[in-house]
Amino acid sequence: MFRVAVVGSGPSGVYTAQALVQQTAVPDVRVHVLDRLPCPYGLVRYGVAPDHEKIKSLQGTLRTVLEHERVAFVGNVEAGTPELPARRLLELYHAVVYCTGAAADRRLGVPGEDLPGSFSATEFVSWYSAHPDAAPDGFALGVRSAVVIGVGNVAVDVARILARGAAELLPTDVPQGALDLLSGSTLREVHMVGRRGPSQAKFTTKELRELGSLPDARVSVDPAELALDPAYEDPSELPTALRRNVEVVRGWASAPPSARGRVIRLRFHLRPVELLAEAGRVAAVRFERTVPDGAGGVRGTGSYEDIEAQLVLRSVGYRGTPVPGLPFDPARGTVPHAGGRVLRDGRPSHGEYVAGWIKRGPTGVIGTNRPCAKETVASLLADAGALARREVAGEPLDVLRQSGLRPVQWPGWLAIEAAETALGASLGRRSVKIADWAGLLDAAGDGRV
Numbered sequence: 001m002f003r004v005a006v007v008g009s010g011p012s013g014v015y016t017a018q019a020l021v022q023q024t025a026v027p028d029v030r031v032h033v034l035d036r037l038p039c040p041y042g043l044v045r046y047g048v049a050p051d052h053e054k055i056k057s058l059q060g061t062l063r064t065v066l067e068h069e070r071v072a073f074v075g076n077v078e079a080g081t082p083e084l085p086a087r088r089l090l091e092l093y094h095a096v097v098y099c100t101g102a103a104a105d106r107r108l109g110v111p112g113e114d115l116p117g118s119f120s121a122t123e124f125v126s127w128y129s130a131h132p133d134a135a136p137d138g139f140a141l142g143v144r145s146a147v148v149i150g151v152g153n154v155a156v157d158v159a160r161i162l163a164r165g166a167a168e169l170l171p172t173d174v175p176q177g178a179l180d181l182l183s184g185s186t187l188r189e190v191h192m193v194g195r196r197g198p199s200q201a202k203f204t205t206k207e208l209r210e211l212g213s214l215p216d217a218r219v220s221v222d223p224a225e226l227a228l229d230p231a232y233e234d235p236s237e238l239p240t241a242l243r244r245n246v247e248v249v250r251g252w253a254s255a256p257p258s259a260r261g262r263v264i265r266l267r268f269h270l271r272p273v274e275l276l277a278e279a280g281r282v283a284a285v286r287f288e289r290t291v292p293d294g295a296g297g298v299r300g301t302g303s304y305e306d307i308e309a310q311l312v313l314r315s316v317g318y319r320g321t322p323v324p325g326l327p328f329d330p331a332r333g334t335v336p337h338a339g340g341r342v343l344r345d346g347r348p349s350h351g352e353y354v355a356g357w358i359k360r361g362p363t364g365v366i367g368t369n370r371p372c373a374k375e376t377v378a379s380l381l382a383d384a385g386a387l388a389r390r391e392v393a394g395e396p397l398d399v400l401r402q403s404g405l406r407p408v409q410w411p412g413w414l415a416i417e418a419a420e421t422a423l424g425a426s427l428g429r430r431s432v433k434i435a436d437w438a439g440l441l442d443a444a445g446d447g448r449v
């Protein structure tokens with residue numbers, strides 16, 4: 001038997017497990033998919049927005065892999081802790097594939113960033129996704145104006161959730177505490193602000209277009225600001241995806257005014273320089289206007305604009321965090337590797353691999369993790385002959401329990417799912433996520449050991 005530990009049950013971890021059990025070169029592979037959370041699926045459960053049901057339904061595909069006879073889910077087990085250091089994993093498994101993601105947020109690096117009322121988009125997403133590490137219901141939404149800094153898909157997600165009415169989120173699995181706060185929201189304006197022009201924004205057209213189809217919100221853009229973008233007047237030379245983005249924005253610029261409730265103001269050519277406080281809380285964001293620098297970037301103009309905001313969500317990218325005991329490149333926020341083989345001091349580490357966001361950084365869609373995982377598995381299989389010669393210690397789950405860990409296995413996860421369905425039924429809703437550690441572990445019950 002050839003034992004592999006996959007650390008992380010997000011898309012890259014599950015695609016790694018799938019590639020391992022689908023190949024035939026090394027027949028008797030057994031895969032344990034470990035996760036620090038008692039729930040599988042990584043950001044598909046805790047990142048993809050609750051109103052994107054089609055993408056969420058990918059969990060069904062991932063599920064079939066975790067239910068494969070040679071794959072076992074082992075939740076509530078964190079790698080890189082004193083109970084389970086990286087070297088212990090190598091004693092228990094012939095190979096270890098780290099698929100730990102890159103879910104920490106990048107900083108803006110401007111004064112006032114940490115004022116009360118200013119959060120990373122990560123914190124906001126974790127809250128409405130019921131991540132058990134999220135701050136409980138700390139978002140004051142009884143305010144008038146929010147600023148979302150950034151123009152990528154995550155910025156679009158958080159702007160859309162802020163602009164949606166709670167009734168639209170009722171059929172989703174959004175936790176009850178978040179739904180209650182969102183239904184009391186008095187927000188009128190959501191400003192989504194980028195430092196460059198619309199032809200350089202990172203959102204995808206489908207997500208962008210969706211902002212214009214919300215039942216109780218309208219999108220507003222300023223044609224003069226858009227015209228600063230050299231490709232705005234004639235986007236025909238742009239790559240298709242960017243051209244379509246510009247066309248969507250141009251459509252909004254020429255649309256007749258609408259009286260729909262909330263306004264999403266898309267702003268461009270503004271870069272944040274400071275968050276301003278009033279009575280100890282954020283009250284506005286100061287932006288410097290920018291213009292194209294002629295080399296594909298922008299430069300400041302020395303002219304400033306303050307946008308009122310009692311809530312600020314910073315969405316300027318994600319980065320990986322180190323797993324103690326594993327090499328880490330702090331500049332890139334990834335683990336150094338060659339073809340998925342972890343590099344220690346520039347040389348491949350025997351039996352250690354990476355896949356997904358912790359390998360290549362936070363880019364691409366869920367499907368991008370599949371070829372990424374396949375590349376890593378190809379490297380692992382090429383090494384399998386040498387790896388299999390190494391003796392590994394007894395049954396890993398027994399060893400984990402002896403170290404004081406209490407893994408949540410598949411029946412425990414199924415019990416959590418059942419508890420979420422029951423919680424939803426008691427609230428007159430479909431399945432509703434449990435948002436705290438105690439509730440999740442309690443629901444996992446006997447499936448925990």
Ligand SMILES: Cc1cc2nc3c(=O)[nH]c(=O)nc-3n(C[C@H](O)[C@H](O)[C@H](O)COP(=O)(O)OP(=O)(O)OC[C@H]3O[C@@H](n4cnc5c(N)ncnc54)[C@H](O)[C@@H]3O)c2cc1C
Nearest residue numbers: 008010011012035036042043047079100101356357365366
């Ligand atoms: C807010 C947000 C929304 C997104 N929406 C979409 C979308 O709509 N469509 C789309 O295609 N893509 C979307 N993406 C991108 C997509 O989620 C990623 O491509 C994908 O999740 C990356 O997969 P991963 O397995 O590398 O990381 P993750 O999904 O982050 O999985 C990592 C897993 O590792 C676990 N873990 C971390 N450290 C440890 C440890 N030390 N020990 C054990 N377990 C550990 C974590 O708990 C987690 O379960 C979104 C991303 C974000 C951030």
